[in-house]
Amino acid sequence: MMELDLPLIWAGIIAFAVLAYVILDGFDLGVGILFPLFPEKHDRDVMMNSIAPVWDGNETWLVLGGGGLLAVFPLAYATILPALYAPIIVMLLALIFRGVAFEYRWRTKRAEHLWNYSFxxxxxxxxxxxxxxxxxLVQGIEVENRAYAGGWWDWLTPFSLLTGVALVVGYALLGATWLVMKTSGRLAIKARRIALRMTVATIVMMGLVSLWTPFLDRLYLERWFGFPNILYSGLVPVGVAGCFYLLLRGLLKRRDVLPFLSALGLFVLGFIGIGISFFPYIVPTSVTIHEAAAPDSSLMFLLVGAVFLVPMILAYTAYAYWVFRGKMNPDEGYH
Known part of the structure; x- marks a missing residue:
């Protein structure tokens, strides 16, 4: 009987959870990023109502990914967290403020502008x-004797700042295409114009990050340009070009769903590119998936739970999106 490669299976589950979080929470974060470009209260109300039924459920995948990393790959968790405490804490605090703003913005008139700023x-x-x-993470984490050996500010580099800006731009694209798909009238027209600009900006940022990444480490260079690796790694930029074409075509031809799906495709291809660079490392160039994994008995115990939990999350997520499918009515909403 063939034995299951439990660390590899769990790496796939966690990678899927992270990807699901990025593409699902990405567009509702993008709506918040675009808020300053829509100063009218009615437009902002419609924008928030468009994501109200799904935004908190989208963050389920972040909990699954983070909790799974702790339970399944404790060595990776103990190595990555000390290296990235500062940006992770900032991220969590920002998500808290954003979530509170989502609730309190509807409860006050006098301080509504403060909650807008918070959102x-x-x-x-x-x-x-x-x-x-x-x-x-991509640029590498210094590990010695199975522990983080770097400094407090190692995470702050020109490359990490570039990826930070790139993700903000990419999420803005997701948010704009989401608004194109979900809204109508003047708001959708403005969102379409913004999406066109964000499409070009996202492709430029992806190009800059992709050109820089192979020169961060010799392993990345070999993965992307070595033979025969280039035969399959070369498919990623081809796919990006295809998504770029479909995105522009959908926006220009006013096909409201196609731009959003194409933007999601760009993120999926970017994620595949990261996988090509990383595998089989979970802490790039330092700790492999199998080195970081918990004992097989623990992995099997947790896998039994995941077999039931993950389909349940997928089911209620799909149901929520199905119930609230199509263009939203601007006169109905969260409040």
Whole structure:
């Protein structure tokens, strides 16, 4: 009987949870990032109502990814967290402020502008912190004797700042295409114009990050440009070009769903690119998936729970999106 490679299975589950969080919470963070470009109260109300049924459920995947990392790959958790405490704490605080703003904005008139600022700041700062965390992880974490050996500020580099800005721009694209898909009238027209600009900006940022990444470490360079690796790694930029074309075509031809799906495709391809660079490392170039994994008995015990939990999360997430499918009515909403 073939034995299951439990560390690899769990790496796939956690990678899926992280990807699900990025593409689902990405667009509602993007709506917050775009808030300053829509100064009218009615537009802002419609924007928040468009994500009200799903925004908190989207963050379930963040909990699953973070909790799974602690339970399944304790060595990776103990190595990554000390290296990235600052951006992760900033991200969590930003998400808290954003969540509180979501609730309190509807409860006050006099201080509504303060909660608007909290929603904008929380969304933008959370996206920026996530991008910095990604950049710091990609550039490598110094590990000695199975422990973090770097300094407090190692996460702050030009590359991590670039990835921080890139993720803010990418989330703004997701938010704009979400508004194109979910809203109508003047708001949707303005969102379409913003989405066109954000499409170009996202492709530029992806290009800069992609060109920089292979030169961070020799392993990345070989993964992307070595033979025969280039035969499959080269498919990623081809896919990006295809999504870029479909995104522009959808926006220009006023096909409201296609731009959002194409923007999601860009993020999926970017995630695949990260996987090409990382695998089989979970802490890049330092700790592999199998080195970081908990004992197989623990992994199997947790897998039994995941077999029931993950389909349940997928089911209620899909149901929520199905119930609230289509264009929203601007006269109905969260309040």
């Amino acid at each position: 904008i700041g929380g969304s933008t700062l959370a996206a920026f912190a996530q991008g910095i965390t990604l950049g710091a």
